[in-house]
Amino acid sequence: MEGFTNKEINFEVLKKRAFNLRWAEVEDGVIPLTAADSDFPVAPEIVEALQDYIKDGYFPYVPNRGMKEFRQAISKMLKERKNEIVSPELILPIDSAASGMMTIARAFLKPGDEVIVFDPVDFLFRTSMGNAGAVIKLFPTKLTEDGISLEGLEDYITPKTKMIGFCNPHNPMGMLYKREELEYLLDLSEKYGFYIMNDEIWSDIVYPGNQFISLNSFGPERNRRTLTVYGFSKSFGIAGLRVGAIWAMNSENYEKLAEASYVDTTIGGVNVLSQVAGTAAIERSLYRLDLFVQNITENRDYALERIAKMPGIRCHRPQATFVLFPDISETGMEPVELVELLRDKYKVYIVPGGERFFGPGSEGHVRICLATSHELLEEGLNRIERCLNDIMSGK
Numbered sequence: 001m002e003g004f005t006n007k008e009i010n011f012e013v014l015k016k017r018a019f020n021l022r023w024a025e026v027e028d029g030v031i032p033l034t035a036a037d038s039d040f041p042v043a044p045e046i047v048e049a050l051q052d053y054i055k056d057g058y059f060p061y062v063p064n065r066g067m068k069e070f071r072q073a074i075s076k077m078l079k080e081r082k083n084e085i086v087s088p089e090l091i092l093p094i095d096s097a098a099s100g101m102m103t104i105a106r107a108f109l110k111p112g113d114e115v116i117v118f119d120p121v122d123f124l125f126r127t128s129m130g131n132a133g134a135v136i137k138l139f140p141t142k143l144t145e146d147g148i149s150l151e152g153l154e155d156y157i158t159p160k161t162k163m164i165g166f167c168n169p170h171n172p173m174g175m176l177y178k179r180e181e182l183e184y185l186l187d188l189s190e191k192y193g194f195y196i197m198n199d200e201i202w203s204d205i206v207y208p209g210n211q212f213i214s215l216n217s218f219g220p221e222r223n224r225r226t227l228t229v230y231g232f233s234k235s236f237g238i239a240g241l242r243v244g245a246i247w248a249m250n251s252e253n254y255e256k257l258a259e260a261s262y263v264d265t266t267i268g269g270v271n272v273l274s275q276v277a278g279t280a281a282i283e284r285s286l287y288r289l290d291l292f293v294q295n296i297t298e299n300r301d302y303a304l305e306r307i308a309k310m311p312g313i314r315c316h317r318p319q320a321t322f323v324l325f326p327d328i329s330e331t332g333m334e335p336v337e338l339v340e341l342l343r344d345k346y347k348v349y350i351v352p353g354g355e356r357f358f359g360p361g362s363e364g365h366v367r368i369c370l371a372t373s374h375e376l377l378e379e380g381l382n383r384i385e386r387c388l389n390d391i392m393s394g395k
């Protein structure tokens, strides 16, 4: 990858293959800055690893609990890049982060248990815990100057609270939690005995000057009830391979995860090619991830500069993730209404805030994905600007 330019993007392929509100689902001419998925091809090392595996023509069963080299690669990366000491025996490959969240919910929740889900946050927290029969209580999540406030969280805890969903870095707010907040959450988990569904899928996409701190970096003793999920869709652009990993900080919880994942029966488990790709991603393409973050940083800075000059929209500066989550309430329009207008008239598509994707606390907001070329981002922002100028000048 030279940089985030149109030259690097194969639009013909994306038009056929990129779903989930993206190229294959929009009319020609519409720029989709929607699902958090990259427009760039994966690192060549990932393609090579897949080709190498395929060429022998054998695809037998692999270990039920995942390939050893894959688990070892994840364990090493966690130690070296995130100060998380997790032995490969406690890491369970899973067929996507989404499925990992469902497995965690199934393993530790029963119908009627209460759970706390931050609002806003990615819909998968509600979906996974709700599917396990839990009663969801929303914790209104507020931005602070330099993060997200956990103030008042304790008031939402009851004797029935069994799990809290924690997204660090936070999608869609793009913020990181600080050491004090992480310790506070661990204190609460110890005091009240609830589990933490700790989603670290965004932990590789951190802007310069910021630091991702994992709950797990406080060690296994403090994380007796922490269950972590990680995925490859954001960092390595392999969402369609449906691959991720979950881990616990002790073998008792790990066994519960393994059981709930059905891998020992072969009903669950990760496609071998996805594990090969995941292993190559970590072992051979981290250089490319770092390059990706550099380019995303340029895109973030450019987009923030542009948005600051537009009417009817305000945006805080994210510390992590490749999404912006601006406030558009000044336009007086509902997010869905604005997004449809943008798509149909101005030919740029973004994700609306509101109940469906991020919860009721995301009303008044939209989400913009930055993982595209500088040219497309510029043109997408031009179109957003035209739309907002028209709305705010009453046209």
Ligand SMILES: Cc1ncc(COP(=O)(O)O)c(C=O)c1O
Pocket (backbone or CB within 6 Å): 036, 096, 097, 098, 099, 122, 124, 167, 171, 199, 201, 231, 232, 233, 239, 242, 243, 244
């Ligand atoms: C916070 C969060 N968790 C989980 C996922 C799901 O990732 P995957 O594609 O690996 O299922 C996403 C994807 O957007 C996400 O933002």
